[in-house]
Amino acid sequence: MLEQLPVLSLLIWLPLLSGVLVLLGPGDKMLAWSQRFALLISLIVLVLCVWLFVEFDRTTAAFQFSEQARWIPSLNIEYKLGADGISLPLVMLTSLINLLVLFGATTSIRFRQTQFVAAVLLLTGAMNGVFLAQDSILFYVFWEAMLIPMFLMIGIWGGPNRIYATLKFFLYTFFGSIFMLVALIYMGRDAGSFAIDAMRQMPLSATEQSWIFWAFLIAFAVKIPMVPVHTWLPDAHVEAPTGGSVILAAIMLKMGGYGFLRFSLPITPDAAASFADILIILSLIAIVYIGFVALAQKDMKKLIAYSSIAHMGFVTLGSFIVLQLLNPDAQSMAMQGAMVQMISHGLISGALFFCIGVLYDRLHTRQISDFGGVVNSMPVFATLLMLFILANAGLPGTSGFVGEFFVIISSFQADWRIALFAALTLVLGAAYSLWFYKRVIFGKPANENIARLDDVNGREKTILIVLAIFIVTLGVYPQLLISVMQPSIEQLLDFAGNSKLGGG
Amino acid sequence: MYNLMHLLPEMFLLTAGCVILLIDVFSKDLDRNLTYRLTQLALLTTAIICVVQFPQLQYHLYGRHYVLDPMAGIIKISVIVLAMLALLFARPYILPRRILRGEYYLLHLFAVLGMMVLASGGSMLTLYLGLELLSLSLYALVAMQRHSYQAAEAAVKYFVMGAIASGFLLYGMSLIYGVTQQIHLTDIAAYLAQNDASLTLRFGLVFIVVAIAFKFGAVPFQMWVPDVYDGAPTSTTAFLSSAPKVAAFGLAIRIFGYGFIGIAVDWQGLLIILASLSMLLGNIVALAQSNIKRLLAYSAIAHIGYFLLGIISGTAAGFSASFFYILIYAIMSLGGFGCLIYLGQGSEDVKDIDQLKGLGRKNPWGGLLISFLFLSMAGLPPFVGFWAKLEVFLAVLNAGFIWLAVLGAVMSIIGLVYYLKVVKVIFFDEPETEQKIIAARGLRLGLGLTSLSVVALGVFPSKLLELCRQAFEYL
Numbered sequence: 001m002l003e004q005l006p007v008l009s010l011l012i013w014l015p016l017l018s019g020v021l022v023l024l025g026p027g028d029k030m031l032a033w034s035q036r037f038a039l040l041i042s043l044i045v046l047v048l049c050v051w052l053f054v055e056f057d058r059t060t061a062a063f064q065f066s067e068q069a070r071w072i073p074s075l076n077i078e079y080k081l082g083a084d085g086i087s088l089p090l091v092m093l094t095s096l097i098n099l100l101v102l103f104g105a106t107t108s109i110r111f112r113q114t115q116f117v118a119a120v121l122l123l124t125g126a127m128n129g130v131f132l133a134q135d136s137i138l139f140y141v142f143w144e145a146m147l148i149p150m151f152l153m154i155g156i157w158g159g160p161n162r163i164y165a166t167l168k169f170f171l172y173t174f175f176g177s178i179f180m181l182v183a184l185i186y187m188g189r190d191a192g193s194f195a196i197d198a199m200r201q202m203p204l205s206a207t208e209q210s211w212i213f214w215a216f217l218i219a220f221a222v223k224i225p226m227v228p229v230h231t232w233l234p235d236a237h238v239e240a241p242t243g244g245s246v247i248l249a250a251i252m253l254k255m256g257g258y259g260f261l262r263f264s265l266p267i268t269p270d271a272a273a274s275f276a277d278i279l280i281i282l283s284l285i286a287i288v289y290i291g292f293v294a295l296a297q298k299d300m301k302k303l304i305a306y307s308s309i310a311h312m313g314f315v316t317l318g319s320f321i322v323l324q325l326l327n328p329d330a331q332s333m334a335m336q337g338a339m340v341q342m343i344s345h346g347l348i349s350g351a352l353f354f355c356i357g358v359l360y361d362r363l364h365t366r367q368i369s370d371f372g373g374v375v376n377s378m379p380v381f382a383t384l385l386m387l388f389i390l391a392n393a394g395l396p397g398t399s400g401f402v403g404e405f406f407v408i409i410s411s412f413q414a415d416w417r418i419a420l421f422a423a424l425t426l427v428l429g430a431a432y433s434l435w436f437y438k439r440v441i442f443g444k445p446a447n448e449n450i451a452r453l454d455d456v457n458g459r460e461k462t463i464l465i466v467l468a469i470f471i472v473t474l475g476v477y478p479q480l481l482i483s484v485m486q487p488s489i490e491q492l493l494d495f496a497g498n499s500k501l502g503g504g
Numbered sequence: 505m506y507n508l509m510h511l512l513p514e515m516f517l518l519t520a521g522c523v524i525l526l527i528d529v530f531s532k533d534l535d536r537n538l539t540y541r542l543t544q545l546a547l548l549t550t551a552i553i554c555v556v557q558f559p560q561l562q563y564h565l566y567g568r569h570y571v572l573d574p575m576a577g578i579i580k581i582s583v584i585v586l587a588m589l590a591l592l593f594a595r596p597y598i599l600p601r602r603i604l605r606g607e608y609y610l611l612h613l614f615a616v617l618g619m620m621v622l623a624s625g626g627s628m629l630t631l632y633l634g635l636e637l638l639s640l641s642l643y644a645l646v647a648m649q650r651h652s653y654q655a656a657e658a659a660v661k662y663f664v665m666g667a668i669a670s671g672f673l674l675y676g677m678s679l680i681y682g683v684t685q686q687i688h689l690t691d692i693a694a695y696l697a698q699n700d701a702s703l704t705l706r707f708g709l710v711f712i713v714v715a716i717a718f719k720f721g722a723v724p725f726q727m728w729v730p731d732v733y734d735g736a737p738t739s740t741t742a743f744l745s746s747a748p749k750v751a752a753f754g755l756a757i758r759i760f761g762y763g764f765i766g767i768a769v770d771w772q773g774l775l776i777i778l779a780s781l782s783m784l785l786g787n788i789v790a791l792a793q794s795n796i797k798r799l800l801a802y803s804a805i806a807h808i809g810y811f812l813l814g815i816i817s818g819t820a821a822g823f824s825a826s827f828f829y830i831l832i833y834a835i836m837s838l839g840g841f842g843c844l845i846y847l848g849q850g851s852e853d854v855k856d857i858d859q860l861k862g863l864g865r866k867n868p869w870g871g872l873l874i875s876f877l878f879l880s881m882a883g884l885p886p887f888v889g890f891w892a893k894l895e896v897f898l899a900v901l902n903a904g905f906i907w908l909a910v911l912g913a914v915m916s917i918i919g920l921v922y923y924l925k926v927v928k929v930i931f932f933d934e935p936e937t938e939q940k941i942i943a944a945r946g947l948r949l950g951l952g953l954t955s956l957s958v959v960a961l962g963v964f965p966s967k968l969l970e971l972c973r974q975a976f977e978y979l
Contacts, residue, residue: 023872070966071966072891072965072966072969073966073970074966074969074970074973075894075895075898075969115868137894140885141885141886141890144884144890145884145885145886147884148879148884151924151927152931155928155931155932156864156931162932163928163932166932167924167928170920170924171917171920171921171924174884174917174920175917178913178914178916178917179910179913181894181897181913182897182901182909182910182913185894185897185898185901185909186901186909189898189901189902
């Protein structure tokens, strides 16, 4: 039944247009209706994603459900969409997280709610567009367009220092991506087409590759974020409203990783190979140094933000260690690890930010020292948070374990020292996660307010339980995800392994 | 005997201008409603004639002094539409002020006439004629607010600078005429194809480049821009910063593209300096502005820098990129100054960025539409400013100037800072008064039209891009 529909376009335009519709609508006077409408739309989007997941052909790396239309013929820019094993899981993650954010926002956002709902819908559409676009300029349009609703979201509903944080967020990201634009134009001019596929096929000299590689690197490194351009993230996370933090951590950070896999590795394989050392070292710095930084945080959101940077270090490590591995099995394992880590971190960090939101809504503080003994008044919450914290620390049986374990195992084959440093995260991650849990949850109630806390309500419980189910399912049975990714990973490794120089 | 039908739009506009002038003299309508309506009607009719007579080919008419080609057609139509929008903004602006005179509308008509002649100029004489008619009308429009010292200062500055620029232009033209013995641009091109360019001729070309840079306000000939934009009545600034730039583009193309394409290397170097300095200075100085009119003025300088990138490439594709850029910029600039009129209550002028505080809360729609304009100026997709930037970057990359594209990219990051500052003030700052902005219908219409066209063209830019391509098929 759905075969006749342009499903990928629907995934983008349904939320975008409904977002505009909600903006145009009656506003906060009929808030309940706007919210129900938005939830309905997100639900439809999620159902479409599930349909894609079921129908997805797991034997080919080709783009599926492709759509193509003329857009700007004079510049050879096309409206071209397609899903493969790399983008499909991310689109599913986007749709799931945004549905949960909309579901949760009804309680945590207290003013201009309709506009918030519209912003989330617009973000959903634009982010799906980033993952589905197969034309580089279309990709860039969504990539930048997404910034505007996020900018407004942090700036309007954020904390006290929100304006500084949101400007910093916007400028950092724009700073990165404008160089990517120049690189894309440069290649599109030579290739005669802006299609990503044409760029993967086109020959590029070593000099060209390294310039393009660095242009991409700036864009994606800011987004992931990698050390040393990570400083916008703690600010943005701390000031953003709960929903904004969740979207930032769960989805936006993944765009950097997606960019590496979609652009850097296949388009500039030789430059990527020659700069892989630098990337690996930066990833290790993110994993170890930022792990220590996370340990020292007093603010809950900052702690999770830094832990996000450390965890995303595994994504970059997994993506670039591939270039130093010779054994194809190890390569494919590293890549699987990087991609599972993206999805898993999306779920776990999303869940943790939701949890912090639950506490913040009740006590309006995020200082760890203001808490203690929460378990006495919120036992259900404490149990769920326990699961997420352990997943964050990489406990086997949760999705957090799979990605890190794969990356560490495969990096052993490249160099034992890399694996050693990467494995430090098992200690550090456990340390900052569990210590955080201990300070907030255990002990005597820190003050009267905590003793009088209400446990999670039905809405919050639903959100957290849904995320918990996914985290455990992927931890126990990662094959569910890997079977979708595998053909695309093989193809990607093929591209990354083939030199574009000298007819090779 | 010449067939005068090709001149119909110009002749109609001239006649209409004279008739409306007469009607205005005897009109007892103190609000000048009649004059306003007749002016808009005259412009609309001229636009319709231009559309009906749209030239599909290139015609050289009237002793080759007059060229009719798709580029001239597009320039004329867009200039008229921009003037109509500018009048839409101007009407509520001048009503409560002491600028309310029939001449205010009529001068727009004559400026448009000048721009139309300029767009069709086939010889240096017609070009100069058109430019002077345009400039004289603009001097008067800036000076209209007689009782304001600032406006008087702006008018004197504008006049003196404009006169110097015209002098430069004329001097350069006379040198070129002296060397080539030709007045027609096609003849000059033919001369250059056969002869080497002498030093005197290049000297003349430099004078012409300087004059054009003056008119565009490119660094280092930008001194008048902030003062004039700031001092002139806002409605005049809106007009001044939009339509004449499109017409001046016509002048630049007739000279660089049609006349001196043979010695492109000579003017390319000059334009590269102008463009990179404009991008640098315009963007950096705009950062420090707290007066929004001056901010927009410096941003105009920066935009001229980007716009010149396309011309630098010296190819039809590059010219069409610049054409697209200047058309888009004219819409955004008109909207940008128009929104200041929209925000002003009574006879109070909006100048400080702080006056935009909390607009997003008081008037969410007004705030959103204004933000669209500013984000588009910053070159952010999905707004049309992005495609304009993409086109010019593509053009300079094609011409092999990668560093210029990178400079443009870096400068647009700086540009984003001050455009975002405006968006920040609109959406994140607390309003100083709870009083909502109640704007006249014409203002809401004008703001809505400019802002929504920025969005619509951003999503579907292909038609306009193709039109700009077609304009240079005869180069």
